[in-house]
Amino acid sequence: MSPRAAWRLESMGFTRVYDYVAGKADWGAAGLPLEGTVGTRAGDLARTDVPTCRLDGRLVDVRARAWRAGWDTCLVVNEERVVLGQVGRRALNSEGGESRTVEEVMRPGPSTVRPSRSAESLAERMERNSLTSVVVTRSDGRLVGVVRREDVAPRGAGSGPPLR
Amino acid sequence: MPTEIDREEVQRLLGQGARLVEVLPAAEYREEHLPGAVSIPLKELDRAAVAQLERERPVIVYCHDYQ
Numbered sequence: 001m002s003p004r005a006a007w008r009l010e011s012m013g014f015t016r017v018y019d020y021v022a023g024k025a026d027w028g029a030a031g032l033p034l035e036g037t038v039g040t041r042a043g044d045l046a047r048t049d050v051p052t053c054r055l056d057g058r059l060v061d062v063r064a065r066a067w068r069a070g071w072d073t074c075l076v077v078n079e080e081r082v083v084l085g086q087v088g089r090r091a092l093n094s095e096g097g098e099s100r101t102v103e104e105v106m107r108p109g110p111s112t113v114r115p116s117r118s119a120e121s122l123a124e125r126m127e128r129n130s131l132t133s134v135v136v137t138r139s140d141g142r143l144v145g146v147v148r149r150e151d152v153a154p155r156g157a158g159s160g161p162p163l164r
Numbered sequence: 165m166p167t168e169i170d171r172e173e174v175q176r177l178l179g180q181g182a183r184l185v186e187v188l189p190a191a192e193y194r195e196e197h198l199p200g201a202v203s204i205p206l207k208e209l210d211r212a213a214v215a216q217l218e219r220e221r222p223v224i225v226y227c228h229d230y231q
Contacts, residue, residue: 001227005187005206006166012211014219017166018182020174020226027198027226030171036196116196 028116029139042122043115045152046136046145052077055084055103062102063092075135075143076106082141086110112137115144123152166225174224182222198226 006019020026028034031043051074053062066074072092076085085106094105112135113122126134126149136144169177178184184201186193193203204213206227217223 001206002187002225003166005185005204005209005225005227008206008209009214009223009225010166012214014214014217014223016222018169018173018177018222018224019166020171020224021168021230022170023226023229024186024196024198025229026171027174028196032171033199034196035199037194038196 025116026139029114031115031138031144034116038118040119041115042113042117042119042134042136042147043144045119045122045147046115047148047151048145050075050143050146052081052143053087053102054078055101055106057102058098059087059091059094059100059102059105060098062087066092073133073146074102075110075146076102077143081143083110083112083135083137083143084108086135110135113147114139119152122147126152169224174226177222177224180222182224183217185217185223185225186227187225188227192228201226 002019002021002023006017009017024034051066051069051071053074053076055076062074066072072089074087075083076087077083085108087102087106091105115136115138122134131149133146133148135146138144184198185204186197186201187204187206187209189205190203202216
């Protein structure tokens with residue numbers, strides 16, 4: 001649509017016409033602000049204090065840190081904060097692990113949503129797929145945070161377990 | 165010939181005073197649009213509609229994505 005608009009503007013004498021072809025989907029996915037009637041978005045709800053760890057981290061250390069912070073998950077990121085995987089509750093709770101690394105126990109490539117996703121749409125997705133949490137990343141894969149089900153659902157309506 | 169640009173270039177041009185024009189239907193503009201953008205839906209893009217735009221300033225058009 002925008003290419004046709006750009007050409008039409010040129011036909012009317014505009015000489016400095018630019019086409020942002022990736023459009024507002026790209027803008028919002030990058031975590032940049034949008035205006036309008038859409039209310040709360042995933043980026044607004046994302047809990048940014050979710051623990052992060054590196055691939056070569058030791059599971060025992062990650063577990064202790066996550067629990068200390070009141071979380072039951074840890075997101076695996078690289079030095080650019082790009083999400084590579086997730087150490088979920090099951091892996092954190094697994095026995096032993098003195099010598100195990102994050103890379104050995106993590107679930108690679110967790111599903112993510114963009115910060116511009118509306119809270120309403122996100123709530124529908126979480127309900128439909130029985131998700132207790134969703135990772136929010138920008139379009140370049142960098143971590144924004146985590147939205148828990150209770151953050152988007154009405155209080156008491158299928159909210160997740162008390163741990164974050 | 166219109167120049168295709170990316171997000172970084174949009175931000176750079178906005179810093180130089182470019183005008184942003186969303187060409188999606190007005191209802192979609194009302195829901196969400198880039199800060200400072202004006203709404204001129206493609207179906208209403210005529211000489212009267214563009215009278216609000218200064219020809220000496222860069223104009224950036226956009227829609228939702230690669231449509």
